[in-house]
Amino acid sequence: MSSSSLSSTSAPKVPGDPGSADPGQAVHAHANPALAHHFDDLQQQHEAHTLGMWAFLATEIMFFGGLLVAFVVSTTMYPVAFDIAARQLDWQVGTMNTTVLLCSSLSMALAVHFARVANRKMTMLMLLLTVFLGTAFLGVKAYEYSTKWNHHLVPGASYNFEPWQHHPDEAETRLMTRAGVLTANGELNASALPAFQTRTQLFYGYYFTLTGLHAVHMIIGAGVILWLVFRVSKGQCLGDGSNFVEMTGLYWHFVDIVWIYLFPLLYLMDRSS
Amino acid sequence: MTTLDLQLPHPRRDYLAAGNTIKSWLLTVDHKRIAILYLISVTIFFFIGGAAAGVLRWELLTPAGDFTTSETYNRTFTIHGVVMVFFFLIPAIPGILGNFLIPIMIGAKDMAFPKINLASWYIYMVGGILSLASMLIGGVDTGWTFYTPYSTSYSSSAVVLMGTGILITGFSSIFTGLNFIVTIHTMRCPGMTWFRLPLFIWSHYATALIMILGTPVLAITIAMVAVDRVFGIGFFDPDKGGDPLLFQHLFWFYSHPAVYIMILPAMGVISELVACFSRKPVFGYAAVAVSSLAIAVLGFLVWGHHMFVSGQSPYAGLVFSILSFLVAVPSAIKVFNWTFTLYKGRISYATPMLYVFGFLGLFTIGGLTGLFLAALAVDIHVTDTYFIVAHFHYIMVGGSVMAYMGGLHFWWPKITGRMYNERWAMLSAILMFIGFNLTFFPQFVVGYLGMPRRYHEYAQEFQVLNVLSTAGATVLGAAYIFPLTYLLYSLFKGPRAGNNPWRATGLEWQTTSPPPTFNFDKTPVVTEPPYAYDVEDDEEFDVIHPQGGQTV
Amino acid sequence: MSQHASPTHGNDADHPHGKPHQEMQEVGGISMAYFVVFALLLILLFATVDIAFRTLGPFGPVIAMAIATTKAVLVVLFFMHVKHASKLTWIFAGAGLLWLAILFGLTFGDYMTRSWNDAVPATTHEAQTSPFTGLPNQ
Amino acid sequence: MTNFPLFPESASTVAGQIDAVYFALIALSVFFSVLIATILIVFAVKYHHGKQVKRERAGHSSAKLEVFLIGMPTIIGLSIFFWSASVYFHAVRPPADTLDIYVVGKQWMWKIKHPGGQSEINSLHVPLGQPVKLIMTSQDVIHSFYVPAFRVKQDVLPGRFTTLWFEATKTGEFHLFCAEYCGLDHSRMTGWVTVMPPAEYEAWLARGGQDVAPAGGAAKASASTPLSQTGSGAFAQLGCNACHVPTSALRAPRLEGLFGKDVKLRDGSVVKADENYLRESILDPNAKIVAGYPTPTLMPTYQGQINAEQLIELVAYIKSLKGEEEDDAGH
């Protein structure tokens, strides 16, 4: 009895040149340039790419997730300080930027569609539009960062948060009183100031880390899309080869989803008065 | 006997012959060559970590802090822990054996993403070099656990650099995991259904799940520590409004599952070996396969058992304790099933099998002492003592390293095409077992006596046990030098091994040794479950004779 | 070799790769779904902004997160084509969320139950009459 | 090297209970290790390669057996869990009548304050047979207070109080270790716990915490002021008594009898007034405002104004304030 579990029966092929011959290639005589040598067919390749991308996105969920858990823990510890710190973010700019990002998601989805039907021109157009919108988002972000810098809201030695200096509205005043930095009759309570500073700085620590990480993802995404534009312009990555566009699309949409959560968490924490 | 008659019609066409230039190695995308790259680098890291262990043990010979300063000692155990965990054990079995074998075992030509596979190795090396660089510029003195606020606000060492190294290496682990998952899902050859997969594959699949779902949390946690240090934000520093327990939660959310990253691949190796050297299928195949997944999932629910005395809520402690007892169940299933596999087998004691015996004994002890720690009452007393040190060395050195050595010996003829010297190999295995027990058993005793870990100086009455431990470490260190020597020697002078020296089943044994670049000349088709061994087959292994030694 | 793509093919996807299923009407060959989803996303965005300014007490954040999740689900299903993807894709997309839930759940389990620790028995202050505790200033 | 123990001394009430769980686990481990080793050896010898034995009809799996292999460890594990958890709760929950001693950890020493004001460094004197509760905090990083002979250990955190209790059952000197890595001299952050018969302990206290009576006459009862009295001084000095006295014009809750009570808060929730609550009330009075008081609180924040030791004195003082009548404490 054979101890082998295998039933391959045919005699071994005569090997070709050492290392260079891919026995699989023989079958794909008309090998498709979009098919990598170690896959058997396009379907297998597409499945591998899709699964790989989704598994990677699961990783990304946990990556942002760890930070979000920390953020929520801190928010529940210092709801008042975080609330007032969050009110310094400009929700109008944030809303606008969210809209820009949603548009970029649409254009990316369309780019994938056009790549699949091998429409080179429209694919390029949509990809460029996506990069443009992404860059616009990042530009606005940079503008927001610079205002934070000017207002000394960047954590570090120069951090100094003094909302009472800037004509606080009624809700802000109420929050400051609840935080104890303002007394009931509106005077500054110096004893509560240091704690107020560290806690709001903690909020900004989260703000910059979360949005910064998100921005880094956007920059990487934009870079990849530009590379795609180049490939598509040469007629690659279309039709059968559109996997690459599709995977980049998944990534881009994911980054968009992260923002869909960050926006209400950071900008819209209870604005009611 | 073998179905594929692969008597090398062409003298050299294996993956090793695909090129000899440095470039052909550094730019290869062949999973087998990448495995060799890992083999070399992991071995280097092991000896660096081992050298650090030597320093630790030497210091602990006497109660006084006389061999090193406390500063050096603290940096030494940090580098020892970091290197052994992140740069040796986590990549060892997956990076070397996993990379080499997974595609072959499932009948594929390569990993799903060969370039990412190579990138993983580079990322790992960059991370490793950064971490070692942090050692050169003064080292890090936080312990491998980086507890805050010490690591963020008090330590004046190269925490950020080492953290960056670990973070980067984390991505290597993530990409390796991704590759494994996708490869196992999509690249199986015809007929290779899930329940025909070798158990090695199952356990690597489970490992990969932990890698992709756990590692990112470590990455972000370390990034937050770095941000804390650089910008003084204080996510984890109570002086600045943060919470040190939050750090511990995030750290252990990864680091407990990470201990299963370190044991699951070892378990996969043991399954293959125990079947081959008993000439029988693994008993309870399905149970052993599914228990790997159970470990991976349950392993994410118990991290708080590292925090029983940390100031965590005692009620959370209760939950984590009960779940820790439950996570032991799938391990118990495996141990018993391996044991039963021997029943009515045809057992031979070749070197890999000796390591299997070593593994079974030592892992059992290590795992059972894990139950002591999961028991809230006992853990209060033994946490942060040498009892913990003994527990995890029993599992990681007695379990994982033993399995790694066993696997390396088992697949060595496949990887290199050469056979090592059986006598030396057996001698080393036995020496390792003795040295190991002498090193770490006394640590259980001294731990229950109350000797805290990470102590550079200790109380007088702990000395005798520490002397024993140091003596054992010396034996153990020597025992690790042997394989390094005879394995290297076999590369040049070892006899040719033949394609299937152990007459094992499994696709990797049906191709040539060493395998060709694309693993098979013809995509295999699988029609049977794995481990179709024949107990009645009582031939000798043909590898033994050329050495003059005999399987006893 | 070529039987590879046959049912014995060892991989798991239960859904062939192809053009997205067309359930909606098309505009110039493009599924309407993209535009409908886009419009919904914008509407939901303005809904989030709107409710942020209403006094909803503890429900505010809950509703905000529910809306965000709806938006995320829309993107995942339609822009990311999960609606027509294989089961495996669903599993991996779900795994990320499940694991996140574990991280949140057990971490908060600790924070929420810390105050249960009634390690201070109600009668302790009586014990302060022990000879070692002076009662000055009374 | 003549002193060569293999098992630690047991010198507290919980030590025996913890050891019992430990021995049970050892028995379990020995049982399973020996069982597995025996099976391995027997099979390895009996079914050795060269042996002619019956090998047919070896099953390859058995559903019944697997169910047993799931059930058996689960049941054993759960039994140990319940037992050890009950011992644990006994070990971490202090009884009612404890002697409260305050501990401050800092790199790399233990500072101990007795309620009578006696303080020591790296040593702790306690009476035999009296439950002692340590209320601990750290000035810098995490430390861990560990007395192996008592089988107790608790991390000591900055920014928070943690507690640990024990009742010593043997007189003598026992090791005190810092068990959480805390930097350079972690291994030197050690000391001794001295357990004395109550009478001797009294005498020791009376000597002001000196081993020998201070020169100048033992009659001079003590140089040390009770902690609560120092606290009362601080209470006055920091201006607390501007508000927290019945006569104050500013309305503030009476603190007499507060400790250990349930406090109703402004937002409707109820918290127990333990040490951590007192701590928070002083350092961050706005975090939890007592029902019936306005927000923001009139009370100033003392964060950054007082150090860990003053905080302990204030807490000790507030704990020492007895309620006159149980029901009119103002809550």
Ligand code: HEA
């Ligand atoms: C590969 C690594 C590895 C593995 C697999 C394990 C496995 C286990 N570990 Fe271990 N552990 C570590 C590595 C590992 N550990 C490390 C590195 C640390 C310290 C980290 C640090 O602080 O630096 C640690 C610390 C550690 C602690 C924290 C201690 C403390 O700091 O206070 C705990 C507590 O519960 C624990 C428990 C367990 C349990 C229950 C298992 C279980 O999975 C074991 C299951 C196995 C068995 C039970 C044996 C086989 C079963 C039988 C023979 C049948 C009989 C069984 C029953 C009746 C149930 N471990």
Ligand code: HEA
């Ligand atoms: C896979 C993981 C792994 C492995 C394999 C080992 C292997 C060993 N470990 Fe380690 N150990 C850890 C993981 C590991 N350890 C971790 C995570 C910690 C906790 C760190 C912390 O607290 O932060 C730890 C801590 C730790 C301590 C406790 C330190 C303390 O708390 O103060 C000790 C003490 O005995 C120790 C000893 C050893 C010994 C003797 C070996 C032996 O098995 C090693 C034997 C090997 C050799 C000795 C190599 C042979 C080579 C030579 C002899 C070399 C010559 C070298 C050159 C010329 C370059 N280890």
Ligand code: CUA
């Ligand atoms: Cu203090 Cu270790």
Ligand SMILES: [Cu+2]
């Ligand atoms: Cu663990």
